[in-house]
Structures are given as structure tokens and as C-alpha cells.
Amino acid sequence: MSSETDALLIIEPSPAWRTVDLGEVWRYRELLYFFVWRDVKVRYKQTVLGISWAIIQPLFAMIVFAFFFGRVAKLPSDGIPYPLFTYAGLLPWTFFANGLGTGSQSVLSNANLVTKVYFPRLLVPISAILTGIVDFALALLMLAPLLIWKHTMPAAESLFFVPLSIGIAFLFVFGLSTWLSAMVVRYRDIRHVVPFVIQIWMFATPIVYPLSFIPQKWRWAVSLNPMVPVVEAFRSSIFGRPVEVGGLLYALVVSLVLIVTGSIYFRRLERLFADVM
Amino acid sequence: MSEIAVRADNVSKLYRIGARRDPRTFRETLTDLMTFRRQQRNAEERDLWALRDISFEVKRGEAIGIIGQNGAGKSTMLKILSRITEPTSGRIELRGRVSSLLEVGTGFHPELTGRENIALNGAILGMTRAEIRQRFDEIVAFAEVERFIDTPVKYYSSGMYMRLAFAVAAHLEPEILVVDEVLAVGDAAFQSKCLRKMNDVASHGRTVLFVSHNMPAVKTLCHSAVWLMNGKVVDSGDSTSMVTRYLQHSSSRAGREDVVQLIAGLPPDPVFRLDAIRLLQRDNETTNVLNGEPLDIEIRFTVFSTTLGLHVYFQLLDLEEVVILESIHNGSVDQAPRVEAGQWIARARIPADFLAARPYQLLLRAGIADVRSLLREPIRLTFDVQQSGVVNRAFPGYQTPGRIAPLLEWQVTRSAE
Numbered sequence: 001m002s003s004e005t006d007a008l009l010i011i012e013p014s015p016a017w018r019t020v021d022l023g024e025v026w027r028y029r030e031l032l033y034f035f036v037w038r039d040v041k042v043r044y045k046q047t048v049l050g051i052s053w054a055i056i057q058p059l060f061a062m063i064v065f066a067f068f069f070g071r072v073a074k075l076p077s078d079g080i081p082y083p084l085f086t087y088a089g090l091l092p093w094t095f096f097a098n099g100l101g102t103g104s105q106s107v108l109s110n111a112n113l114v115t116k117v118y119f120p121r122l123l124v125p126i127s128a129i130l131t132g133i134v135d136f137a138l139a140l141l142m143l144a145p146l147l148i149w150k151h152t153m154p155a156a157e158s159l160f161f162v163p164l165s166i167g168i169a170f171l172f173v174f175g176l177s178t179w180l181s182a183m184v185v186r187y188r189d190i191r192h193v194v195p196f197v198i199q200i201w202m203f204a205t206p207i208v209y210p211l212s213f214i215p216q217k218w219r220w221a222v223s224l225n226p227m228v229p230v231v232e233a234f235r236s237s238i239f240g241r242p243v244e245v246g247g248l249l250y251a252l253v254v255s256l257v258l259i260v261t262g263s264i265y266f267r268r269l270e271r272l273f274a275d276v277m
Numbered sequence: 278m279s280e281i282a283v284r285a286d287n288v289s290k291l292y293r294i295g296a297r298r299d300p301r302t303f304r305e306t307l308t309d310l311m312t313f314r315r316q317q318r319n320a321e322e323r324d325l326w327a328l329r330d331i332s333f334e335v336k337r338g339e340a341i342g343i344i345g346q347n348g349a350g351k352s353t354m355l356k357i358l359s360r361i362t363e364p365t366s367g368r369i370e371l372r373g374r375v376s377s378l379l380e381v382g383t384g385f386h387p388e389l390t391g392r393e394n395i396a397l398n399g400a401i402l403g404m405t406r407a408e409i410r411q412r413f414d415e416i417v418a419f420a421e422v423e424r425f426i427d428t429p430v431k432y433y434s435s436g437m438y439m440r441l442a443f444a445v446a447a448h449l450e451p452e453i454l455v456v457d458e459v460l461a462v463g464d465a466a467f468q469s470k471c472l473r474k475m476n477d478v479a480s481h482g483r484t485v486l487f488v489s490h491n492m493p494a495v496k497t498l499c500h501s502a503v504w505l506m507n508g509k510v511v512d513s514g515d516s517t518s519m520v521t522r523y524l525q526h527s528s529s530r531a532g533r534e535d536v537v538q539l540i541a542g543l544p545p546d547p548v549f550r551l552d553a554i555r556l557l558q559r560d561n562e563t564t565n566v567l568n569g570e571p572l573d574i575e576i577r578f579t580v581f582s583t584t585l586g587l588h589v590y591f592q593l594l595d596l597e598e599v600v601i602l603e604s605i606h607n608g609s610v611d612q613a614p615r616v617e618a619g620q621w622i623a624r625a626r627i628p629a630d631f632l633a634a635r636p637y638q639l640l641l642r643a644g645i646a647d648v649r650s651l652l653r654e655p656i657r658l659t660f661d662v663q664q665s666g667v668v669n670r671a672f673p674g675y676q677t678p679g680r681i682a683p684l685l686e687w688q689v690t691r692s693a694e
């Protein structure tokens with residue numbers, strides 16, 4: 001306590017353009033922990049089924065997709081049992097989609113805090129996305145019985161790409177959320193666009209179909225979507241297939257660019273949050 | 278270590294208001310960009326200086342009150358001090374660990390238990406996990422919620438909820454405390470408990486900046502006060518004299534003309550319209566009330582659709598904002614009152630020989646019970662009362678110290694010895 005006695009806090013107009021004060025974010029890490037803790041607690045408290053929701057959501061999507069796309073439409077799945085194939089694709093996708101949904105709304109949905117107490121505003125989108133990790137981990141556990149059921153075993157050496165691809169998905173959705181969460185405060189109508197975009201985006205990403213299903217000459221265009229290498233790498237590593245590292249690298253670079261530009265934009269707008277909300 | 282804990286130097290805050298609606302929609306911005314309408318819009322904008330060149334200093338261990346009417350800039354100042362919004366220009370230096378309280382229970386979540394909310398709220402207010410653990414029992418004891426500590430706060434009564442929320446805030450141990458009138462909550466007993474706690478804080482060498490309407494509280498808690506009006510400092514100095522001057526000033530406002538204007542400018546409501554409020558004596562309008570005669574408070578209002586639970590009511594206050602009485606226009610009806618559509622005149626009579634010879638304020642409010650308030654802010658009317666009723670001629674000029682002076686029935690008889 002005594003070390004902080006002489007703490008000097010200066011309040012003055014900040015420059016219009018500035019980057020993230022990482023030291024400050026670090027000092028507030030306990031609050032970040034509490035935000036995530038709150039969201040996880042509340043999320044599973046409010047529902048009758050509690051934690052099982054995290055599993056039910058992708059599981060039901062899998063069943064529906066397996067029926068319509070696998071059985072009825074007979075989409076190929078690179079020789080992997082179709083339900084497993086979609087489930088493995090849905091895991092990183094659900095993490096990304098939920099992160100984008102809650103992350104982009106996060107500043108607005110925490111308006112009661114943002115207008116009443118100071119903390120680095122970036123904690124809000126970060127915690128919103130981190131909360132999704134818990135759901136992801138639970139859904140990932142569900143993958144084990146599914147693999148056993150279909151007698152498939154992942155190769156141990158390629159499992160390294162599971163955390164890596166999810167890490168990149170996190171960075172990507174964080175980059176997008178810094179842009180969107182700040183933008184939504186200013187332009188409320190974006191809020192209604194996001195769910196719609198997520199829906200379309202899912203079908204533009206090889207989740208219910210393999211990337212090989214896309215004709216060779218269009219594959220480059222589809223692969224501009226950073227979620228393509230993320231989903232592909234995740235799925236390949238689960239099923240022990242070679243991972244294309246170049247695509248992941250591309251997704252990483254796009255994510256970093258989004259994070260840097262997005263957090264500058266976020267910092268520029270955050271000065272207005274309390275005045276506008 | 279410096280003697281000055283807080284130094285504000287020419288702090289200003291500009292708001293742009295006007296034709297441009299914030300928040301805008303993305304579509305509007307796009308069309309604006311394409312049609313060059315931006316400049317035209319800027320012309321319609323108006324600048325509003327919420328604060329203009331505010332400077333003051335607070336010494337370490339001093340409690341200072343920031344007072345002023347609504348719209349004077351108090352809450353903007355508070356938001357800047359709490360770093361929720363930034364000043365447009367100027368600079369504030371704060372030396373020491375700062376905590377600010379704009380409301381109690383910030384971030385409380387109804388689904389979480391009392392225990393969980395203490396942890397969460399503590400973290401939001403800037404306590405470390407170790408500090409929260411260490412003060413946990415004290416907080417629970419202060420809030421008197423031991424039995425319900427593992428119950429979600431959505432099942433708490435509003436009193437319990439407020440007590441818990443205040444208890445967390447009260448156990449912050451900052452060196453500089455910036456606080457809004459969070460004291461205006463809870464029942465009287467709890468309010469005085471809060472005030473005692475605040476007094477404790479102030480007398481333990483911590484620096485307190487207290488933004489409030491509660492003049493008695495400012496007088497007791499603060500050594501000095503800064504009086505703001507229209508975003509500027511009117512004066513600052515010893516709190517007792519600042520409060521007295523502020524009250525004198527504000528009682529000269531809120532007279533009849535202001536009220537008429539205020540009523541005319543009320544935003545329209547689909548259910549209710551306040552048409553007029555008048556003080557009548559012998560059926561004539563007056564602002565100089567004689568206490569020897571009954572005083573009628575007449576409220577005219579229009580109800581557009583028949584509404585259950587609609588009520589108009591007023592509070593009578595003295596200039597120190599102490600509520601003397603409250604009265605509801607259909608308060609004597611047994612079941613939930615139903616007000617038919619139409620124009621209404623409601624008159625309440627304050628009997629003769631009841632008010633003291635001193636200034637009073639009338640605060641008019643309207644609402645639909647358990648649904649919503651019909652006036653965003655109460656209508657305030659100030660009036661003076663002159664002595665005209667029964668008075669003991671032997672003591673001319675004697676003024677009762679009482680807030681009211683009802684003529685009580687005395688029975689004076691010789692005791693049979």
C-alpha cells in the first residue's frame with residue numbers, strides 16, 4: 001500500500017491517436033479474471049441444463065447437418081465419417097461465431113459498467129471472447145466419445161495444431177471485435193448486421209463440406225477468409241492429416257493487422273463511450 | 278509528500294449537441310459522406326460547455342463538497358474525476374490511490390449470490406483479491422446479510438440489496454474518494470449509518486470529494502465546498518457559508534415564472550400531461566403565503582387514457598431538502614386507484630396555522646404505481662411563508678426554529694394539589 005501512496009494520476013485530454021497501454025491492461029488482469037468468471041457463472045446459472053448447453057449446441061448442429069448435408073444432400077467429407085467431420089469443423093467455428101457475436105456487442109452490453117467506473121475498456125471485448133473458451137473446452141471433451149464411437153484416433157504429433165489454430169481463431173475474433181465493439185457504440189445498426197453476417201460466413205467456410213469440394217480455380221478466393229485455414233488446420237490435426245502451415249500463417253498476419261488497427265480505432269472511440277451511451 | 282491531494286487546473290468539457298443525433302446509424306454516415314451533407318450538419322450543431330475553466334485544490338485529508346443545481350456541471354465534473362469521460366482541456370492531478378463511486382452496486386448481477394457479488398463488485402471498484410478476502414466478513418457484517426450470503430441477490434429485498442452494495446463500497450480504503458450522492462438511498466436508519474461511515478472516512482485523513490444535493494450532509498461531512506453554476510465556479514470556501522449562500526440563491530429561483538416555463542417545456546407523454554401547478558389562498562394565486570390562512574395546492578393535469586395506479590403527489594421540503602410531508606392525490610382511496618381519461622384539477626389543502634414563517638419548497642411528482650414515473654424530474658416550486666396567524670404579541674420577531682409550526686391544542690389546567 002505504501003508504495004502506492006505517492007501514486008500520481010493525471011487526467012487530461014488524451015491524444016486522438018494512441019495505442020494500447022499494455023502495462024495498464026496487465027495491471028487490471030484480476031478484473032479481467034473476474035469478468036470472465038462472472039460471464040461463465042451467469043451463463044451456466046441461468047439455464048436449466050447448465051453446462052451441458054456448451055455441448056448440446058454443436059451436437060445438435062452436427063445431427064441436423066449430418067442429416068441434411070450428409071444424408072440428403074450427400075456432401076463429401078474427405079473420407080471421414082460425416083458427423084465427425086462436421087463436428088470437428090463446428091468446434092472452432094462455434095468458438096469464433098460466439099466470440100464475434102458477444103465480442104462485438106460487449107461494450108454496449110456492459111454500458112452500465114462503462115458509464116460508471118474506470119478500467120481499460122479493452123478488457124470488455126477480451127473477456128467476452130475468453131468466456132467462449134470454456135464452452136469450447138467442454139465441446140472438445142465431447143469429441144473424445146465421438147472419436148471412439150467412429151473408431152478414429154488422432155495422431156499425437158499433429159495435435160499440436162489444435163491449440164495453435166484455436167489461438168489464431170482467438171486473435172482473429174479479437175481483432176474483429178476491437179473494430180466492431182467500438183463501432184457498434186457509434187453506429188447501432190451494425191448490431192443487427194453481425195448475426196446475419198455470421199450465418200452467411202459459416203456457409204462460406206468449409207464446415208459442412210470439405211475445402212476440396214470447391215473447384216480448384218476458386219479455391220484461392222475462398223481461402224482469403226482466414227477462418228478457412230483455421231478450420232482446416234483444426235480438422236486436419238484431429239484426423240491426423242497434413243496441416244497446411246502457409247494458410248495458418250496468413251490467418252495469423254491478418255489477425256495481427258486487425259488487432260493493431262482495431263485497437264487504435266477502439267482507443268480513439270473509447271473516449272466517447274461514456275458520452276454516447 | 279505533497280500537501281495537495283487534488284489539483285484541478287482550468288478543466289473544461291465541451292459537448293456538441295444539436296441536430297446531429299448520437300448515436301448515428303452507419304447508413305446515415307455513409308449517405309452523408311456521399312452527399313457532402315456533413316458540413317451542413319455541422320452548422321446546425323451547438324456547442325455546450327458543461328464545464329468551463331474549473332480550478333480548485335483539495336488538501337490531503339480534506340473533505341470537499343461540490344454543490345450546484347442540476348445542470349451546473351457537477352456530474353460532468355464527477356465523471357471526469359472518475360475517468361469515465363475526458364476533459365476537453367485542462368488537467369487534474371490526483372496524488373494517491375483513487376476510488377470513485379458513482380453509484381453503489383456497480384456491476385452487481387442478480388443471478389450471482391451475495392458472496393459472489395461482493396467479490397465481483399470489489400474487483401470492479403479496484404480491490405485486489407487479497408483485500409476482498411480480508412474484508413469479506415466485515416462487509417457481510419456491515420450489510421447485515423449473513424443468512425443470505427449464498428442466495429442470489431435477485432431474491433434480496435431492495436433494502437438488503439442496497440445495504441450489501443453500500444457495504445462493499447464502504448470498505449474501500451482509498452486515499453482519495455470521489456463519491457456521488459449514493460447516500461440518498463435506503464431507509465433513514467441506513468442513511469445515517471452510511472453518513473457515519475462517510476464521516477469516518479473523512480476523519481481518517483483521507484481526501485473526499487463529495488458531489489451532492491444533500492445540503493445537511495455537505496455541511497456535516499465537508500470542510501469546504503465548491504459551488505458550480507452553468508459550468509463555472511461561482512465561489513469556493515468554507516462549506517457552511519457556501520451552503521447558506523447556495524440555498525439563498527436557489528430559493529430565489531424556481532419561482533412562478535420558472536415553473537410555468539418548465540411545465541410548458543416538458544416532453545410529451547402518451548398518458549399524462551401536467552398543465553399547471555398553483556398555490557392558492559382564498560382562491561387567488563400567490564407566491565407569498567400567509568400562514569394564518571389555509572393554503573391550497575392546485576394541480577391541473579390531463580390523462581389521455583384511463584390508467585390504473587396513476588397518481589400525482591407532492592412533497593413539502595425546507596430549503597435544506599428535508600422532507601416535511603408527502604401527500605398523494607388519491608392516497609385515501611382503498612384499492613388501486615383508477616384515473617379516468619380527461620382533464621383533472623386536484624387540490625390539496627394545507628390548513629391554517631400549520632406552516633412556519635420560512636421558505637419552503639414543493640416538489641411535484643407523478644407516476645403510475647409500480648410501473649413508471651410520469652415526470653422525469655420533479656417540478657420544484659419555491660415559496661415564502663409570512664407570519665399572519667396566531668402569534669404571541671409579547672415576543673415580536675420571534676421565529677420558531679421548527680420546520681413547521683402547527684397550532685397544537687394545549688390543555689392547560691391547574692393540577693389539583
